Amino acid sequence: MPIAFLIACVVETVAIHLLVPWPWLRTTLLVVSVYGFVPLLGMLAARVVHPHxxxxxxxxxxxxxxxxxxxxxxxxxxxxxxxxxxxxxxxxxxxxxxxxxxxxxxxxxxxxxxxxxxxxxxxxxxxxxxxxxxxxxxxxxxxxxxxxxxxxxxxxxxxxxx
Structure with a gap:
């Protein structure tokens, strides 16, 4: 499930970059989208770094x-x-x-x-x-x-x- 969310975030980020015409809004949304990747990557990394x-x-x-x-x-x-x-x-x-x-x-x-x-x-x-x-x-x-x-x-x- 986290991988599906990660893929959806990447698609959303690319779509925002292509569809939003104002550079200041595009940059702001890019920063927010990248910030959203952090918890997802952390969730995936925790399972690898701290296994049973x-x-x-x-x-x-x-x-x-x-x-x-x-x-x-x-x-x-x-x-x-x-x-x-x-x-x-x-x-x-x-x-x-x-x-x-x-x-x-x-x-x-x-x-x-x-x-x-x-x-x-x-x-x-x-x-x-x-x-x-x-x-x-x-x-x-x-x-x-x-x-x-x-x-x-x-x-x-x-x-x-x-």
Missing amino acids: LLDDTRFTIRSGHQTVATVRPENILGARVHRRFGHTSPVAEDGVLYLPGPDGTNVDVLLRDPLEVRLPHLFERRRTTAEVARVALQVDDPGDLRAALAMTRSDTGISSAG
């Missing part, structure tokens, strides 16, 4: 620069690929944490024991906590995450179900 992290000792779930939860491999029951388009912003509902990307969520991580998570918010002091048993999130390659989680669990002696 998985190593042998923990799975760190992040939203932008904020750590939402840290899960130990022994608390991961399994992962399954499941596309969902219903949520557009981070939320915890009915024991499920939804961390959607621009296209919703595409993988579910099932937990053995409920986990306390801190929902992301623009202001740190407004972050709330929730207890969840499943995490639905957006990743670039859900199959790779599922395989990596299975490998991490097998390294700790846990069978890979899911």
Whole structure:
């Protein structure tokens, strides 16, 4: 979705440049249009610069620069690929944490024991906590995450179900 908005902004900027005859208005609208690109590019860059992290000792779930939860491999029951388009912003509902990307969520991580998570918010002091048993999130390659989680669990002696 942000990429679609970015393309629309570029088309709008070009159209304004071609259609508006007054240089002072054209320049003003160009500055405002370019200023509108900044949040869109920032939203896209945050997903690349601050991804979810998985190593042998923990799975760190992040939203932008904020750590939402840290899960130990022994608390991961399994992962399954499941596309969902219903949520557009981070939320915890009915024991499920939804961390959607621009296209919703595409993988579910099932937990053995409920986990306390801190929902992301623009202001740190407004972050709330929730207890969840499943995490639905957006990743670039859900199959790779599922395989990596299975490998991490097998390294700790846990069978890979899911």
